[in-house]
Amino acid sequence: MNKFTFLRSDRSNIQxxxxxxxxxxxxxxxxxxxxxxxxxxxxxxxxxxxxxxxPFIIGMIGLNLIRIEYSGNKFLDILNKNINTSNFNAALTxxxxxxxxxxxxxxxxxxxxxxxxxxxxxxxxxxxxACWTYIKVWFRRFMYGMYPNEQHWRINTAFLLVIGLGTFxxxxxxxxxxxxxxxxxxxxxxxxxxxxxxxxSGGYFGLEWIETxxxxxxxxxxxxxxxxxxxxxxxxxxxxxxxxxNLPAVRYVSIGYIEFWRGVPLITVLxxxxxxxxxxxxxxxxxxKLVRVIIAITLFEGAYCAEVIRGGLQSLPRGQYDAxxxxxxxxxxxxxxxxxxxxxxxxxxxxxxxxLALVKDTPLIFVVGLAELAGMLALxxxxxxxxxxxxxxxxxxxxIFWIICYAMSKYSYNLEEKYKTDR
Amino acid sequence: xxxxxxxxxxxxxxTADLFIKIFYGNIFSDLTEDYYEIANPLxxxxxxLFFSIGGIFLKESKVSLTLENFGTSRIKYYSPQFxxxxxxxxxxxxxxFNAQMNMENRGIDFGFDFLxxxxxxxxxxxxxxxxxQDPYWWAYVVALLNTLLVAVLGIIFCxxxxxxxGIARLSPNFLIRNSAAWYVEFFRNIxxxxxxxxxxxxxxxxxxxxxDASPLFGVTYLTIxxxxxxxxxxxxxxxxxxxxxxxIIAIIFIRYYATKLRDNEGKQIPVFYIxxxxxxxxxxxxxxxxxxxxxxxxxxxxxxxxxxxxxDGGVAVPPELIALTLALSLYTATFVAECVxxxxxxxxxxxxxAAASLGLTPNQVLKLVIMPQALRIIIPPTTNQYLNLTKxxxxxxxxxxxxxxxxxxxxxxxxxxxxxxxxxITMLTYLSISLAIAALMNWYNKLIEIKEx
Numbered sequence: 072m073n074k075f076t077f078l079r080s081d082r083s084n085i086q087x088x089x090x091x092x093x094x095x096x097x098x099x100x101x102x103x104x105x106x107x108x109x110x111x112x113x114x115x116x117x118x119x120x121x122x123x124x125x126p127f128i129i130g131m132i133g134l135n136l137i138r139i140e141y142s143g144n145k146f147l148d149i150l151n152k153n154i155n156t157s158n159f160n161a162a163l164t165x166x167x168x169x170x171x172x173x174x175x176x177x178x179x180x181x182x183x184x185x186x187x188x189x190x191x192x193x194x195x196x197x198x199x200x201a202c203w204t205y206i207k208v209w210f211r212r213f214m215y216g217m218y219p220n221e222q223h224w225r226i227n228t229a230f231l232l233v234i235g236l237g238t239f240x241x242x243x244x245x246x247x248x249x250x251x252x253x254x255x256x257x258x259x260x261x262x263x264x265x266x267x268x269x270x271x272s273g274g275y276f277g278l279e280w281i282e283t284x285x286x287x288x289x290x291x292x293x294x295x296x297x298x299x300x301x302x303x304x305x306x307x308x309x310x311x312x313x314x315x316x317n318l319p320a321v322r323y324v325s326i327g328y329i330e331f332w333r334g335v336p337l338i339t340v341l342x343x344x345x346x347x348x349x350x351x352x353x354x355x356x357x358x359x360k361l362v363r364v365i366i367a368i369t370l371f372e373g374a375y376c377a378e379v380i381r382g383g384l385q386s387l388p389r390g391q392y393d394a395x396x397x398x399x400x401x402x403x404x405x406x407x408x409x410x411x412x413x414x415x416x417x418x419x420x421x422x423x424x425x426x427l428a429l430v431k432d433t434p435l436i437f438v439v440g441l442a443e444l445a446g447m448l449a450l451x452x453x454x455x456x457x458x459x460x461x462x463x464x465x466x467x468x469x470x471i472f473w474i475i476c477y478a479m480s481k482y483s484y485n486l487e488e489k490y491k492t493d494r
Numbered sequence: 495x496x497x498x499x500x501x502x503x504x505x506x507x508x509t510a511d512l513f514i515k516i517f518y519g520n521i522f523s524d525l526t527e528d529y530y531e532i533a534n535p536l537x538x539x540x541x542x543l544f545f546s547i548g549g550i551f552l553k554e555s556k557v558s559l560t561l562e563n564f565g566t567s568r569i570k571y572y573s574p575q576f577x578x579x580x581x582x583x584x585x586x587x588x589x590x591f592n593a594q595m596n597m598e599n600r601g602i603d604f605g606f607d608f609l610x611x612x613x614x615x616x617x618x619x620x621x622x623x624x625x626x627q628d629p630y631w632w633a634y635v636v637a638l639l640n641t642l643l644v645a646v647l648g649i650i651f652c653x654x655x656x657x658x659x660g661i662a663r664l665s666p667n668f669l670i671r672n673s674a675a676w677y678v679e680f681f682r683n684i685x686x687x688x689x690x691x692x693x694x695x696x697x698x699x700x701x702x703x704x705x706d707a708s709p710l711f712g713v714t715y716l717t718i719x720x721x722x723x724x725x726x727x728x729x730x731x732x733x734x735x736x737x738x739x740x741x742i743i744a745i746i747f748i749r750y751y752a753t754k755l756r757d758n759e760g761k762q763i764p765v766f767y768i769x770x771x772x773x774x775x776x777x778x779x780x781x782x783x784x785x786x787x788x789x790x791x792x793x794x795x796x797x798x799x800x801x802x803x804x805x806d807g808g809v810a811v812p813p814e815l816i817a818l819t820l821a822l823s824l825y826t827a828t829f830v831a832e833c834v835x836x837x838x839x840x841x842x843x844x845x846x847x848a849a850a851s852l853g854l855t856p857n858q859v860l861k862l863v864i865m866p867q868a869l870r871i872i873i874p875p876t877t878n879q880y881l882n883l884t885k886x887x888x889x890x891x892x893x894x895x896x897x898x899x900x901x902x903x904x905x906x907x908x909x910x911x912x913x914x915x916x917x918x919i920t921m922l923t924y925l926s927i928s929l930a931i932a933a934l935m936n937w938y939n940k941l942i943e944i945k946e947x
Binding site for chain 1 (some may be wrong): 550554571574575576578579582589592593595596597599665666667668669670673679680682683684685686687688689691692695696697699700885886888889891892899903907913914917918920921924925928929932
């Protein structure tokens with residue numbers, strides 16, 4: 072084995088090896104870079120199949136050469152430890168670098184360089200890239216649905232008011248803090264409902280009545296997820312308590328409820344709310360489709376919420392229950408003042424994840440004919456003036472949803488970190 | 495004791511009811527009021543109801559949850575339960591009453607007899623023979639099979655991707671770790687419906703027309719109208735299958751023998767390579783000697799009209815199925831990857847180091863020490879994800895893939911107008927799949943859980 076010592080890299084010939092290795096790697100990456108960004112082929116004199124594999128082979132030799140343990144060079148050691156631990160890892164590293172270089176130019180040119188955003192009609196889109204004009208023209212529809220253009224301030228004001236009221240808890244003084252739970256569980260939902268009802272729906276105070284059929288776009292996504300969110304939490308809490316109850320009838324009813332809703336897909340629940348539920352109501356009783364959908368999603372997500380809260384209840388040590396009981400507290404007192412505050416703090420990340428799933432599920436209301444963002448995209452896509460821009464629309468929607476969901480998941484992660492140290 | 499007697503009473507009533515139903519017909523059918531006629535078909539299930547109530551009582555008797563250890567008064571124990579039950583019953587009665595009234599007014603009657611009527615609609619894609627003359631129940635079966643097909647395909651692909659990404663997230667390589675993390679963050683945070691739409695309406699629409707498609711792997715064609723693959727045409731398929739079966743049995747014996755050899759004499763034989771060789775050689779032998787032959791039916795371009803072409807022959811995978819499988823598996827794979835990562839991270843470092851210090855190779859450490867323990871943590875949440883995937887496959891309705899929801903809760907409901915029956919059948923189907931898998935999972939968890947002494 073000692074025959075090949077001149078190829079083995081170790082500390083004795085580090086200078087030579089380092090220079091050769093870096094040179095080879097640079098060549099290999101440069102070749103791919105030039106190839107994909109400038110359509111130059113440095114090694115076009117070779118036959119095509121060899122030329123295709125050359126950068127990879129050269130890069131592998133280079134990475135193999137610079138793989139020196141304890142070289143004494145700090146940067147080299149970090150590099151080796153992170154991307155170059157073995158031949159297999161080196162190959163994967165090279166492949167990923169090449170893939171990134173290959174993928175950037177086409178996506179960059181499609182998204183930005185060759186894209187159009189000026190103009191107001193389809194004809195303005197002359198480039199080979201994306202047509203962001205389409206998004207620009209339809210932007211208001213994607214955000215507000217069929218809601219009349221001059222009335223959009225109502226939606227904005229309503230959202231600002233609701234968000235403003237939601238941040239109330241941040242400014243509450245120490246004295247007010249004990250009423251916060253009451254505020255968020257009971258008062259806030261009612262106020263929010265009234266604001267949205269009177270401001271967005273209208274019909275009073277000189278505001279024009281706008282039926283729920285015209286609501287749509289991203290604002291509808293927010294409305295539906297907001298209401299489901301605030302209603303499914305109390306429902307889940309009650310169900311979780313019911314499932315942990317000592318009373319068999321209460322327990323089995325809760326178990327049956329939770330397992331039923333967790334066992335069926337949301338889409339059938341929505342179908343149920345739109346075609347089957349009206350049959351179950353008295354004849355002269357009319358319920359708006361949006362309300363039915365909100366009720367259905369709330370019932371559905373309530374079951375998931377209940378399971379998360381149950382996890383929190385189960386993780387509390389028995390001593391907490393015993394201590395509360397020994398102080399002479401009854402069932403409700405014990406739960407409201409001792410058990411639930413601790414359990415809910417534990418399940419905040421889980422609840423956040425449930426809400427995240429809820430937000431991701433809202434586009435489904437499209438299947439029962441409510442045109443939120445996905446529905447508006449489907450509408451815009453089939454508009455004869457704007458055919459053929461499905462890709463732009465879906466990428467736009469994906470970016471919006473991604474930002475919302477990613478922010479939520481990061482927030483939930485932060486909360487998790489924050490409350491981890493407590494126990 | 496009281497509970498146990500009650501439980502046996504219910505069991506007895508249930509059995510009696512079952513016998514009476516079998517031999518004399520339904521005795522409860524006369525008891526229902528006019529307005530609750532809707533409950534009639536449900537009365538078939540009364541024995542099940544009796545048995546489950548009996549089972550609940552039996553379970554309660556074992557828990558021995560009595561007044562004494564609840565430590566409170568009789569009223570406090572019974573009144574909430576009574577209120578709870580009566581609320582449930584009242585809601586049920588209210589709904590059935592309204593439904594009966596509504597149906598009477600609209601002239602619809604309740605019942606499942608429509609299932610035997612002619613369906614008279616077509617399905618674009620089905621695994622079994624189906625045409626419009628078949629009854630609704632056959633449409634239901636075919637649609638259910640389509641749903642299961644998507645679910646199975648999705649589960650297979652999401653497991654493969656998920657395991658690779660999950661392991662990649664723990665890789666020592668900075669680039670691999672981060673690209674895996676970005677994959678997870680990217681696909682997890684976009685609603686599944688949008689992903690399905692993206693694949694179906696945007697990505698797959700960019701594929702070439704059939705006449706312009708260039709062959710992929712020589713004989714398959716990926717076109718805008720679907721993916722065309724050669725079909726296998728077997729001669730004497732059964733002999734081939736027998737040989738595969740024989741190979742599997744032989745492998746089981748060899749593994750058993752190898753384990754015995756290892757335990758008794760400490761010898762290791764390369765079981766994996768031997769099994770691989772057997773699995774290849776035996777079926778190949780049937781080709782040479784057993785008269786088995788395999789032909790391919792290669793898809794051929796066929797002109798329908800001046801501008802419309804399709805491929806004829808072979809197996810055609812519709813674009814709906816491709817889009818759905820892609821979206822479902824890419825989306826669910828992110829969750830599977832997180833489960834795998836959590837499972838491997840859940841094994842303490844000491845296990846790995848102890849195994850390494852015993853002289854096991856890295857592969858052996860992974861196979862013999864880490865994986866058996868990690869699987870215990872990985873499998874339950876992963877099964878949950880499989881269930882989610884099965885439920886999410888109902889999104890197929892949005893891109894017109896003929897699955898259970900589209901065919902049954904969509905087309906069939908529109909044609910018959912039987913909202914209550916059809917929606918409840920659909921929901922019950924999904925519910926029973928979920929509950930069955932959940933029950934299987936509980937049983938499996940009990941089987942593999944660490945038996946503490």
